Amino acid sequence: xxxxxxxxxxxxxxIGGGISGLTLxxxxxxxxxxxxxxxxxxxVSDYGAGISISPNGIRVLKYLDVYNEIISVSANPxxxxxxxxxxxxxxxxVNVVTTSRKALYEVLYNKFKDMGGEILFxxxxxxxxxxxxxxxxxxxxxxxxxxxxxxxxIKSICRHSIELQTDPEYSGYSIWRAIFNKKQKNIRTYLxxxxxxxxxxxxxxxISFVAAIKxxxxxxxxxxxxxxxxxxxxxxxxxxxxHFSFITEKTPLYKWGIYIRPMIKxxxxxxxxxxxxxxxxxxxxxxxxxxxxxxxxxxxxNLVIKFNSDISSAQSSYEKLRMHRIKMxxxxxxxxxxxxxxxxxxxxxxRNLVMKYFSFLAIRSIKSNVWDYDPQKDI
Ligand SMILES: Cc1cc2nc3c(=O)[nH]c(=O)nc-3n(C[C@H](O)[C@H](O)[C@H](O)COP(=O)(O)OP(=O)(O)OC[C@H]3O[C@@H](n4cnc5c(N)ncnc54)[C@H](O)[C@@H]3O)c2cc1C
Numbered sequence: 358x359x360x361x362x363x364x365x366x367x368x369x370x371x372i373g374g375g376i377s378g379l380t381l382x383x384x385x386x387x388x389x390x391x392x393x394x395x396x397x398x399x400x401v402s403d404y405g406a407g408i409s410i411s412p413n414g415i416r417v418l419k420y421l422d423v424y425n426e427i428i429s430v431s432a433n434p435x436x437x438x439x440x441x442x443x444x445x446x447x448x449x450x451v452n453v454v455t456t457s458r459k460a461l462y463e464v465l466y467n468k469f470k471d472m473g474g475e476i477l478f479x480x481x482x483x484x485x486x487x488x489x490x491x492x493x494x495x496x497x498x499x500x501x502x503x504x505x506x507x508x509x510x511i512k513s514i515c516r517h518s519i520e521l522q523t524d525p526e527y528s529g530y531s532i533w534r535a536i537f538n539k540k541q542k543n544i545r546t547y548l549x550x551x552x553x554x555x556x557x558x559x560x561x562x563x564i565s566f567v568a569a570i571k572x573x574x575x576x577x578x579x580x581x582x583x584x585x586x587x588x589x590x591x592x593x594x595x596x597x598x599x600h601f602s603f604i605t606e607k608t609p610l611y612k613w614g615i616y617i618r619p620m621i622k623x624x625x626x627x628x629x630x631x632x633x634x635x636x637x638x639x640x641x642x643x644x645x646x647x648x649x650x651x652x653x654x655x656x657x658x659n660l661v662i663k664f665n666s667d668i669s670s671a672q673s674s675y676e677k678l679r680m681h682r683i684k685m686x687x688x689x690x691x692x693x694x695x696x697x698x699x700x701x702x703x704x705x706x707x708r709n710l711v712m713k714y715f716s717f718l719a720i721r722s723i724k725s726n727v728w729d730y731d732p733q734k735d736i
Contacts, residue, residue, distance in 0.1 A: 362499040370502035377633030377650035378508030379465035384658030397481035401462040407565025410454040412728040414648030431456035432558035437544040447716040513635035525616035531576040533568040550700040571698040576614035584612040625672040637683040642693040
């Protein structure tokens with residue numbers, strides 16, 4: 358039995374204090390629009406993982422005025438190098454911020470708090486009543502709110518208000534990840550048969566290691582599933598693990614199964630708007646999930662401001678602006694997953710030759726379609 362709802366009926370309620378939730382909180386709070394964040398954890402989450410933020414995401418961080426804070430604790434690699442374990446295939450110039458999730462969450466959280474933003478931890482949403490605008494939480498608290506912004510991530514509860522619950526399908530890919538004390542300047546991607554490994558700096562003294570593998574061992578979808586070096590070696594059976602001698606028995610290693618959820622037709626419904634992974638869970642092979650989450654939040658928040666808090670106009674405009682981009686990036690991510698995990702030696706050879714001589718074409722396309730996007734111009 359839930360307690361009587363607390364009256365927050367002039368507040369936009371954000372479910373989830375992750376990347377999209379904190380970004381939206383900052384935009385709304387900065388415009389003095391009443392907003393409250395409900396987060397299920399007892400603190401801003403720290404999954405001990407890295408994240409790379411491409412120029413489209415960097416633009417949002419600049420608009421939020423947190424770029425200087427984030428860059429001071431992150432890395433800014435200028436070159437991405439692709440190779441097989443034995444030799445270089447191609448390299449190109451990039452301008453990305455690579456950092457730890459912890460640093461990104463903390464910078465956004467501090468910005469929100471410094472503006473007087475309200476966040477309630479230990480609030481796990483159980484049910485969102487989108488007709489009556491009531492929220493029910495596992496701690497028995499209930500709230501009456503003005504609008505619900507679903508930023509509750511890949512396993513969104515709110516999404517079920519729009520879509521019948523279907524089980525996610527295993528993509529055939531799983532990911533190993535770890536953080537090491539090590540210095541590195543650039544982003545390095547090793548393409549092996551059925552797997553690829555990416556390492557990048559996340560600060561002056563630490564790197565993120567991510568190994569994506571094609572496998573039918575359906576690992577669970579969670580940031581917290583630990584694995585062992587032996588299991589990692591087994592999974593990377595054809596790769597030269599010795600190349601990564603910095604990985605030892607003592608290294609905390611985590612594994613994550615990648616699952617696919619169908620794209621939904623609508624990302625807003627009645628008094629509910631979906632943002633980030635809740636709106637569009639995508640596979641992580643072009644590192645865009647977090648960047649899209651920031652774009653969504655920046656755009657939706659600014660539309661609420663533009664339409665003078667007429668939320669329903671903001672919602673339809675948001676959906677119109679976002680759907681095409683979300684679908685395009687979702688397709689690109691799936692295609693990259695396929696290309697990164699080829700195993701037939703002839704096809705691999707062709708892919709590597711194309712990368713060597715024509716990678717500038719692919720980069721030009723990613724740059725113009727993905728990285729050059731400026732959400733401010735769309736609003
Ligand atoms: C292995 C891997 C590597 C990735 N690398 C990159 C990368 O390099 N670059 C990039 O841009 N993206 C990357 N992504 C994608 C990126 O992590 C996500 O797209 C991004 O975190 C989505 O942001 P979000 O705000 O939607 O969700 P999240 O950041 O996951 O936040 C969701 C929040 O909601 C809270 N929550 C969940 N359920 C409830 C509930 N019921 N009640 C209350 N609170 C709740 C959670 O605790 C969490 O704080 C990667 C993903 C994976 C899996």
